[in-house]
Amino acid sequence: MYGWIWRHLPGNTWVKALISLVLVLAVVFVLFQYVFPWAEPLLPFNDVTVDQGMAAVR
Amino acid sequence: MTATETDEESHRGTPPPTPRRVRRTIASIVSVIGELLITAGLVLGLFVAYSLWWTNVLADREAHKQSDQVRQHWAASGPKGPGALDTKDGIGFLHVPAMDNGEVLVKKGTSSEVLNEGVAGYYTKPVKSALPQDKKGNFTLAAHRDGHGAKFHNIDKLKDGDPIVFETKDTWYVYKVFATLPETSKYNVDVLNKLPKESGKHKAGRYITLTTCTPVYTSTYRYIVWGELERTEKVDADRTPPEELR
16 A cells, blocks of 8 residues: 555655655644544543533533 | 466466465455554554643643733733622633642633633533632532643642632632542532532532543543632732742
8 A cells, every 4th residue: 555655656766755754744734633633522531521421412 | 486486387378367366466455454554553643642742732822822811801900899700711710739730720611612722611510510709609620631731630639638729810719628539420410519418518618629530541430529618818919829829
């Protein structure tokens, strides 16, 4: 998979490495900005209040 | 090498798929699965970094901004009568020396939108919190244990007799811890009652209740700390803190 991506990137090794780095940073950005904030409330790690089991509708 | 060469030779002329091609296909499928697993591991690692570090960065930034707003607001409006509370920006600051985390802005509500700003919230439901200036009642607060500012991370450091000080625009409310409940069900809403019986009290008074999740990094149970108002002090012109905070 990654080998396939690497082979399809344009340019010589240095250009490929630079594009790879940019791609990795873009993925990390999307994860931190959109995916994790969406996923976090769905996971049972950070509920701090006592309630009557109505957490979903709060 | 020789093995593959003879392999090739012996199968020359036989129709595809040759065993060699089959083996290559299997190898590439396995390698894609392996790469996906490694990727999943890295994403989970990033999620830990996000939850325990990045949310703190964001929440602390937001909390500082809002705290500054409240302080400026207080300074600008000058001294007014008691109960001059602005519930929009936040009602005041919680100081708990034993938790060693500076001041925590307190705002209305305990929804995750509020708490994720790195503040503590007072309950509006399931049991409505009293406010510190009320004659009787229970001032009930919640904040994050980890991530999003982690304002109650050190709640387990609180021992009986430790001070909890709440600062409003014109009054210092000095509470003393008298009971803790290190583990209770998340459905135990009775801890928020006006008179929280589990704390061992039988008379209505002016109480404060801190709630957060426990054990750390998960939220299987809730950790509860109860305090009782010991005295109040008027805020002077220099906002000199009460002796507990000096």
